[in-house]
Amino acid sequence: MRVKFWGTRGSLPSPKTPQSVENCVRTLLREFLESGYSRPDDIDPFLATLPPHRLGGFGGNTTCVEVSTPQQRLVIDGGSGIRLLGYELLKGPLGRGEGELDLLLTHFHWDHLMGLPFFVPLFIPGNVIRVHAVQPFLPQVFQTLFKKPYFPVPLEKIGATIEYYHIKPREPIAFKDITVTPYQLDHPDPCWGFRFDCGGKSYAHCVDSEIQRVAPEELGPDLPLYQNVNLMAMDAQYTLLESVEKINWGHGSAAVGLEIALREGVDRVAFVHHDPASDDNKIACVEEQTRKFYNKQVKMLRDRGRPVREVEWMFASEGTTIEL
Numbered sequence: 001m002r003v004k005f006w007g008t009r010g011s012l013p014s015p016k017t018p019q020s021v022e023n024c025v026r027t028l029l030r031e032f033l034e035s036g037y038s039r040p041d042d043i044d045p046f047l048a049t050l051p052p053h054r055l056g057g058f059g060g061n062t063t064c065v066e067v068s069t070p071q072q073r074l075v076i077d078g079g080s081g082i083r084l085l086g087y088e089l090l091k092g093p094l095g096r097g098e099g100e101l102d103l104l105l106t107h108f109h110w111d112h113l114m115g116l117p118f119f120v121p122l123f124i125p126g127n128v129i130r131v132h133a134v135q136p137f138l139p140q141v142f143q144t145l146f147k148k149p150y151f152p153v154p155l156e157k158i159g160a161t162i163e164y165y166h167i168k169p170r171e172p173i174a175f176k177d178i179t180v181t182p183y184q185l186d187h188p189d190p191c192w193g194f195r196f197d198c199g200g201k202s203y204a205h206c207v208d209s210e211i212q213r214v215a216p217e218e219l220g221p222d223l224p225l226y227q228n229v230n231l232m233a234m235d236a237q238y239t240l241l242e243s244v245e246k247i248n249w250g251h252g253s254a255a256v257g258l259e260i261a262l263r264e265g266v267d268r269v270a271f272v273h274h275d276p277a278s279d280d281n282k283i284a285c286v287e288e289q290t291r292k293f294y295n296k297q298v299k300m301l302r303d304r305g306r307p308v309r310e311v312e313w314m315f316a317s318e319g320t321t322i323e324l
Ligand SMILES: [Zn+2]
Pocket: 010, 011, 063, 109, 111, 112, 208, 273
């Protein structure tokens, strides 16, 4: 299974400002010269010394994740990141009106839908787009999305055939070689995470979530979402302090996500849904703070004589791709 993040920003697309790009260029040029480099051949070695976020940042598009195997492709959510995925898909059958695609929706907040009117495969006659959600009012949501005065093209005229599927909470569904099971997350409007299992590998998509339920007994029937997964995408919009200040805002912090990951045997975590109020530097600082918190947690558990299975984790950027 391959998991690719086409959008890692939360709540609202957040493009870099021209001023922030200019500041970044000035800083990098100064560092280049101060490091003793001067020739064009030095550019690549210099850039290789920098962490990736210093170059491109964490990205500005909202949630869209592609889960693919050699047999098929599933897409989670239609945030603004789905626009770029759409251009990529046009190179295949979806560009010729001969394609099929399964789209899973977690919930209907704008940041998870706003890219759909700009997803070009929807406008090509012959394509079949199957949309799956736990929420029963899925067709009405699409009617509203493609409706004047919000969007000029009504749903009946968009070209592709859209099929709606109501999926049941905590009941596995088979998509060729991938089994998907929806579990509930902690969000003000009900939001469903998905566990993907394929050939002994697993991916848990846990966004958006405030992660209010942490203990196994609190998570109850939703605990299997997290258990022994190879990769988990987790909501880390806020710092730990911000998450305490923003109770019931529906988003979590990496510290709480790591507590679950350490306990439940998760191999890797990709933290996403970065706050639009945070620039790339702040996200990198939060990642650094989280590193200190994580190291302390691991040491504390070991000092208490508990077995610790370490977790590999990162704050994901737009374009981050992980093979399982
Ligand atoms: Zn969101």
